[in-house]
Amino acid sequence: MNMQTMLAMQAQQALARQSGDYVSKDVDEQAHIDEIMAAGGLSHVYRFDIGKNTDGVTPLIRGVLSLPETAENVTRNMVEYPDNHFRQLRRQIAMRHGINPAHMAFGAGLESIIDQICRAVLEPDDEVLFPVPNFSVFEDMSSRAGAAVIPVSTSPPNHRWTAATVARICEVMRRRNPKLIWISNPVNPTGQLLPLATIREICEQAERTGTLVAVDEAYGEYTDHEDAVVSATRYLEEYPHLMVLRTFSKMYALPSARVGYVMCAAQELIQAVNAFRPTFPLPWSSIQMAQIAIMDDPYVCQCRGRNLRRRNRLLPELQSIPGIQALSTDTNTVMFRHEDVSGGSLHEKLSNRGFLTANLNGVTGIEGSGFLRMTMRSSYENGLFVRTLREVANA
Structure with a gap:
């Protein structure tokens, strides 16, 4: 029996075409993080890759x-x-x-x-x-x-x-x-x-x-x-x-x-x-x-205010790194890229140091443009990210 022919046309279409998203249900994220930690001898991995409120619940x-x-x-x-x-x-x-x-x-x-x-x-x-x-x-x-x-x-x-x-x-x-x-x-x-x-x-x-x-x-x-x-x-x-x-x-x-x-x-x-x-x-x-x-509502307002203060500090710091282009944003995420280093290479360099970012290189409309995306975290963690990006961007 040819199992492929038993699948509904909708299922065949779903299997044949997937967009270039940075999140995949086929990837075991925890296993990937464990591999990064083991390969680099890291005690912690910072997740800047998923868009969420890193201040946590109310x-x-x-x-x-x-x-x-x-x-x-x-x-x-x-x-x-x-x-x-x-x-x-x-x-x-x-x-x-x-x-x-x-x-x-x-x-x-x-x-x-x-x-x-x-x-x-x-x-x-x-x-x-x-x-x-x-x-x-x-x-x-x-x-x-x-x-x-x-x-x-x-x-x-x-x-x-x-x-x-x-x-x-x-x-x-x-x-x-x-x-x-x-x-x-x-x-x-x-x-x-x-x-x-x-x-x-x-x-x-x-x-x-x-x-x-x-x-x-x-x-x-x-x-x-x-x-x-x-x-x-x-x-x-x-x-x-x-x-x-x-x-x-x-x-x-x-x-x-x-x-x-x-x-x-x-x-x-x-x-x-x-x-x-x-x-x-x-x-x-x-x-x-x-x-x-x-x-x-007060907690949401507090988070919105914190996010604004972090963004006002983070964007100039990112833009001060030679070769880095960081786009302005109205949310808690920032798209950025290096003018000379490919997105895949920069993504890997950051991952090897324990800093995960969203690799947007396969997203429709910006394929091959080298963009990564980070989600803002605490001011301390953002500072670690900026310092690491500065070290690996032009290494």
Whole structure:
């Protein structure tokens, strides 16, 4: 029996084409770290490669976990199925964004939400617009659904969105009538915050061409204001074809909880996305942690302030290293490269010294450009990183 012929076409497409992301489920990350430590005789490896809030969870969560009654509460709830309508969390998010609580669907992280959206709306030979560089999971999931991914380039060498970028996107929409456009805002991986007016301009054009607009705001809490959420959710009622995605994996420091959600005013679309989720996508513990985390606005503001101070110090230090080009950012991640040293070589040199970075050299739109990405950590750890980069960059 030829097992290849027994696979569904969707599975064959998924196996045949993978984007050049820096994270792969086929790689045993802990085994890789163990190898680095053994080869270099290292006692510690610093992970600057994964985008997350390295300050950790809110003190509210730490406080709840330290209560004597928490163990009893966990034991009692672990033997029950969780609330698969997420009623309290739904209300909390709806109040924050000023939307109808019915206008959202939940999934096991944004990766699951993106997969559910693709399953709900894409068919073979549909076209999907993909401004690049961008979050590679959009590309993977769209291709897996059989859609043709149409990249639209930003503006090199810094790969920023400009007025020309928006004009190109709108022109391609007019010409191709794509089914869907994926946007990350702030942009992943560059960290650039797009003005909401830009999102609205694209929504206006998409309305004319019958294109669905998905805006991934995974890093949105890094660019929200102290007294207001800065989100495309303000346009949901005006544009029913708009979907806005957020997660608890970044600012809220709950990547293991896997709580992602999409907000959209079109109830038919929400129902379709929900149709492709498991009945119980989130364990009770994940729901509880998210409900606690979203209550601590002061902690989020503190983290946002720390991140700004670290960024203001780190960027000049990186840019002072001979040969290093570091791009400006609005989040807690920084893209950088060396003008003479390849990305692969620089990545390896840093890894050998115990500093892991995200190697973006295979990401669509910046292939072969030599870009790496680091996630800011504490000021002390950032200082170690800068010192090590300075040592290996021109060795």
